[in-house]
Amino acid sequence: xxxxxxxxxxxxxxxxxxxxxxxxxxxxxxxxxxxxxxxxxxxxxxxxxxxxxxxxxxxxxxxxxxxxxxxxxxxxxxxxxxxxxxxxxxxxxxxxxxxxxxxxxxxxxxxxxxxxxxxxxxxxxxxxxxxxxxxxxxxxxxxxxxxxxxxxxxxxxxxxxxxxxxxxxxxxxxxxxxxxxxxxxxxxxxxxxxxxxxxxxxxxxxxxxxxxxxxxxxxxxxxxxxxxxxxxxxxxxxxxxxxxxxxxxxxxxxxxxxxxxxxxxx
Numbered sequence: 001x002x003x004x005x006x007x008x009x010x011x012x013x014x015x016x017x018x019x020x021x022x023x024x025x026x027x028x029x030x031x032x033x034x035x036x037x038x039x040x041x042x043x044x045x046x047x048x049x050x051x052x053x054x055x056x057x058x059x060x061x062x063x064x065x066x067x068x069x070x071x072x073x074x075x076x077x078x079x080x081x082x083x084x085x086x087x088x089x090x091x092x093x094x095x096x097x098x099x100x101x102x103x104x105x106x107x108x109x110x111x112x113x114x115x116x117x118x119x120x121x122x123x124x125x126x127x128x129x130x131x132x133x134x135x136x137x138x139x140x141x142x143x144x145x146x147x148x149x150x151x152x153x154x155x156x157x158x159x160x161x162x163x164x165x166x167x168x169x170x171x172x173x174x175x176x177x178x179x180x181x182x183x184x185x186x187x188x189x190x191x192x193x194x195x196x197x198x199x200x201x202x203x204x205x206x207x208x209x210x211x212x213x214x215x216x217x218x219x220x221x222x223x224x225x226x227x228x229x230x231x232x233x234x235x236x237x238x239x240x241x242x243x244x245x246x247x248x249x250x251x252x253x254x255x256x257x258x259x260x261x262x263x264x265x266x
Contacts, residue, residue, distance in 0.1 A: 005035035012050040021058025026066040050206035055109040062118030096150040099124040109198040110134040123154040128185040130176040137173035209247035210265040
């Protein structure tokens, strides 16, 4: 039986691979939603994990919703308006909530087209690297629906309101070079180099103290919605915790002694 998401551990980095290449890795099926949720829960409970990489099997990153199921009104796309609302709330919308609360930094290695909810899936990650074969489309309007998985919240934060509006109102795709110019991704590499580039970025992140990393990510998330005063209070509390970790004096001593630190996540 096909696993909807393949999980591979490489040191302190975990790689999640969407594993339905024949259908271009849609994420609207319940088994994929559950697998991504479970993957995040596992990482949040495992403090030895420092970074997660998300990619797709085959030639596509993710096609988003299954268009054939839309046509046939199957799965989450069937039922009355009230049932559809609940299908979204208790279905695909669980993915942005899970990834938003993933405690470690996440990197999307976008290996090919990221369409509709697939585009939004890449935006749910903290960092994004794209293959030259990648393209991104906020294409919901092309099939007569709206971004139902949080894209209207995610996309303007990534590229600004004007460009987000252009993508959402036209539904047209942008290529990897445009995504780089617009700040949607931080790097574009050849397809053969994509995972190596993602792992290289993951190593640059993972070399830092893991507890400080997790708290820094939480502060960046909270900073999107809290007032400055509230964020400063939370920062002070987190800083008090950080100063009392074992990794803090190790970091300071390693810097003063001009050596590599040995962080233990304590």
